[in-house]
Amino acid sequence: MAHTTGPARIQLAGRTIELAWLREHSTQAATLFARARAEVGHARCLCRRPALRLVIRCTRSGRYHLAGWPGEGEHHHPHCPFNKLSPQLSGRDRYSTQAIRETDDGVLIHLATPLTSTLTPPEPRNTTRNETAGEAVSRRSVGLLGLLHWLWEQTRLNSFHPQAGHLTWRTCHARLHQQLHATTINGQPMDEALYVQPPFTPATAAVNAAALDAFRAQLGRHGTTERRALVLGQIRAVTPTPYGVAYRLAHQRTPLYARAALHTKATRSYRHAFSKAAAEHAAIRIALFVVERSAKGHLIVVDLAAMLTNRTFIPADSSYEVVMADALASHRRAFVKPLRYDAADAVLPDFVLTDVTPAAYVEVYGIHGQHAYERRKAHKQDFYQRRGRQVIAWDVSQPLPQLALPGR
Ligand SMILES: [Zn+2]
Numbered sequence: 001m002a003h004t005t006g007p008a009r010i011q012l013a014g015r016t017i018e019l020a021w022l023r024e025h026s027t028q029a030a031t032l033f034a035r036a037r038a039e040v041g042h043a044r045c046l047c048r049r050p051a052l053r054l055v056i057r058c059t060r061s062g063r064y065h066l067a068g069w070p071g072e073g074e075h076h077h078p079h080c081p082f083n084k085l086s087p088q089l090s091g092r093d094r095y096s097t098q099a100i101r102e103t104d105d106g107v108l109i110h111l112a113t114p115l116t117s118t119l120t121p122p123e124p125r126n127t128t129r130n131e132t133a134g135e136a137v138s139r140r141s142v143g144l145l146g147l148l149h150w151l152w153e154q155t156r157l158n159s160f161h162p163q164a165g166h167l168t169w170r171t172c173h174a175r176l177h178q179q180l181h182a183t184t185i186n187g188q189p190m191d192e193a194l195y196v197q198p199p200f201t202p203a204t205a206a207v208n209a210a211a212l213d214a215f216r217a218q219l220g221r222h223g224t225t226e227r228r229a230l231v232l233g234q235i236r237a238v239t240p241t242p243y244g245v246a247y248r249l250a251h252q253r254t255p256l257y258a259r260a261a262l263h264t265k266a267t268r269s270y271r272h273a274f275s276k277a278a279a280e281h282a283a284i285r286i287a288l289f290v291v292e293r294s295a296k297g298h299l300i301v302v303d304l305a306a307m308l309t310n311r312t313f314i315p316a317d318s319s320y321e322v323v324m325a326d327a328l329a330s331h332r333r334a335f336v337k338p339l340r341y342d343a344a345d346a347v348l349p350d351f352v353l354t355d356v357t358p359a360a361y362v363e364v365y366g367i368h369g370q371h372a373y374e375r376r377k378a379h380k381q382d383f384y385q386r387r388g389r390q391v392i393a394w395d396v397s398q399p400l401p402q403l404a405l406p407g408r
Contacts (some may be wrong), residue, residue, distance in 0.1 A: 145270075
């Protein structure tokens with residue numbers, strides 16, 4: 001298939017329009033969207049010839065937006081905003097449509113953690129089978145790490161392209177926010193259920209503080225229901241308190257509080273995100289918190305998932321992967337970090353290089369002599385051989401391998 005580079009262009013009801021313009025002017029383009037939906041049924045992405053179909057969605061608030069056609073993500077050009085890795089390279093594939101369902105109105109997500117609880121005795125919950133049945137059964141709900149990975153993958157924050165340059169929190173926030181508008185979680189609009197910490201600027205400080213207050217006000221007891229919500233931000237520091245810890249977030253003054261036992265559990269479950277080694281590489285810790293409001297109005301963390309990223313928000317499973325992501329970026333390689341979601345046992349390459357055809361894999365081998373690790377490594381090598389892919393491997397006891405794009 002041929003391809004074109006430059007800004008992403010879309011064909012909508014017979015007209016060719018830049019995607020960036022459409023995203024910013026979706027209200028202005030509403031007539032065009034409605035016509036395309038009624039007359040053609042879809043839009044077209046012009047990153048390839050022949051063009052690829054795009055789903056036209058209309059959110060509950062009447063806002064139109066475009067999404068990749070199911071199962072066609074890997075056919076889009078690697079630079080295209082609708083490009084996705086093959087389903088075998090993502091933990092996304094492990095969920096049933098009960099957990100994540102894509103509809104014409106947007107995406108419906110069933111989060112395993114309830115966001116409301118009634119103050120009457122609860123019905124016995126029947127979700128344990130889902131968690132313990134393992135491989136064969138697809139998951140019927142999404143865990144916190146799964147949701148964090150879904151958000152990152154959906155907004156392409158796990159991919160790097162040298163022409164696009166380094167991402168800032170401002171871009172992350174904007175992309176995440178756009179996704180939230182088109183998503184429903186546990187029956188609730190996700191832009192109400194999840195607060196993404198906005199970037200701090202002196203000009204917006206007052207507006208941001210008011211938004212956080214409004215968010216906090218909707219939590220707590222309403223009649224016979226207790227409302228919780230989600231907060232997404234960067235953990236800047238963890239400081240001790242008399243009862244546990246306070247999570248201090250970047251761009252925000254209000255801390256989130258957690259009991260010591262929860263923090264201990266989190267550091268065990270997400271040990272790379274909380275490791276000291278990560279801090280040495282200017283890495284970032286992204287966390288998704290489930291919060292409640294205390295009687296005094298504090299935000300109390302009742303559960304969390306944490307994810308390590310490099311300084312430009314590319315996720316990494318260890319501090320060595322942070323080093324690799326930085327090195328790939330400095331060699332101007334285009335790459336994607338495959339995300340495992342809640343599937344801890346998924347066999348995925350550590351990074352996928354998308355500037356070569358077919359895409360090549362990058363593996364970071366860090367620990368020697370552990371039986372489980374060696375077995376996993378053998379399993380991975382077998383997987384690559386079967387797929388016939390080029391693999392660049394880095395044994396971390398050695399210097400970094402040659403990473404430059406051949407012929408550049
Ligand atoms: Zn495309």
